[in-house]
Amino acid sequence: MKNKAVKFLLSTFQIIIDFCILLFILGALMVSLMAGEAIIANSPDAVNWFASANPIIQVSELIDGVILCVLVIIMAFGIRNIIDNINNEQYFVPQNLTAIRKILGSATIIFIIQTLNSTIFTLLQLKDVNNLFTLRGNELASAITFIIILFLVYLVFKRGLSLQKDADSII
Numbered sequence: 269m270k271n272k273a274v275k276f277l278l279s280t281f282q283i284i285i286d287f288c289i290l291l292f293i294l295g296a297l298m299v300s301l302m303a304g305e306a307i308i309a310n311s312p313d314a315v316n317w318f319a320s321a322n323p324i325i326q327v328s329e330l331i332d333g334v335i336l337c338v339l340v341i342i343m344a345f346g347i348r349n350i351i352d353n354i355n356n357e358q359y360f361v362p363q364n365l366t367a368i369r370k371i372l373g374s375a376t377i378i379f380i381i382q383t384l385n386s387t388i389f390t391l392l393q394l395k396d397v398n399n400l401f402t403l404r405g406n407e408l409a410s411a412i413t414f415i416i417i418l419f420l421v422y423l424v425f426k427r428g429l430s431l432q433k434d435a436d437s438i439i
Contacts, residue, residue, distance in 0.1 A: 275355060278351050278354060278355040279355065281351050282348060282351045282352060282355065285344055285347055285348045285351065286348065288344055289341060289344045289345065289348070292337060292340055292341050292344060293341060295337065296333075296334060296337035296338070296341070299333060299337075300330065300333070300334055303326075303329075303330050303333070304330060325392075325394070329401060332381060332385060332401055333401075335377075335381065336378060336381065336401075339374040339375075339377055339378050340374070340378070342370055342371075342374045343370070343371045343374045343375065345367075345370075346367035346368065346370045346371040346374075347367075347371065349363060349364070349367040350364050350367045350368070353367075359428065359432075360425065360428035360429045360431070360432035361429070361432075362429065364425055364429075365422070365425050365426055365429055368418065368421060368422045368425055369422060371418060372415070372418040372419060372422055375411075375414060375415055375418055376415055378411075379403075379411045379412070379415060381401075382401060382402060382403045382411070383403060383408070385401040385402050386401075386402040386403050386408075389401070389402050
């Protein structure tokens, strides 16, 4: 009974992640198109999208937004791969280690980008209109904690993979 419940939960999570991937891709495309059009047309509405009317800052924010969306999509695919492998009872396989490494790398890059943006926005006295590009105090602590937990999970899976290889070689 428990095994069926876990499989059901994992399948449900996988459907949710698939839906999120689709939303992230569509959202990234829509935001890029709409924000890009606002920059190119030098629209007064661009002020609603960006922290500044300066086109250089607008383009850099657009590039940041696209990079962040791509990294979130990479993380979602990694989570999807891990869920799929665990659902197929493949726990300590190289694919899971690779997926965790991609998730950890993406989360770290997102943290670095948002930390740099927080510093730049503070120095230039800009307001993060969308609250996507900067980290506040509590978000900073959460991001660091998340990266530490991901790193520990990576180490556990790495050790589990080596133990699995040893067990497979003995049998």
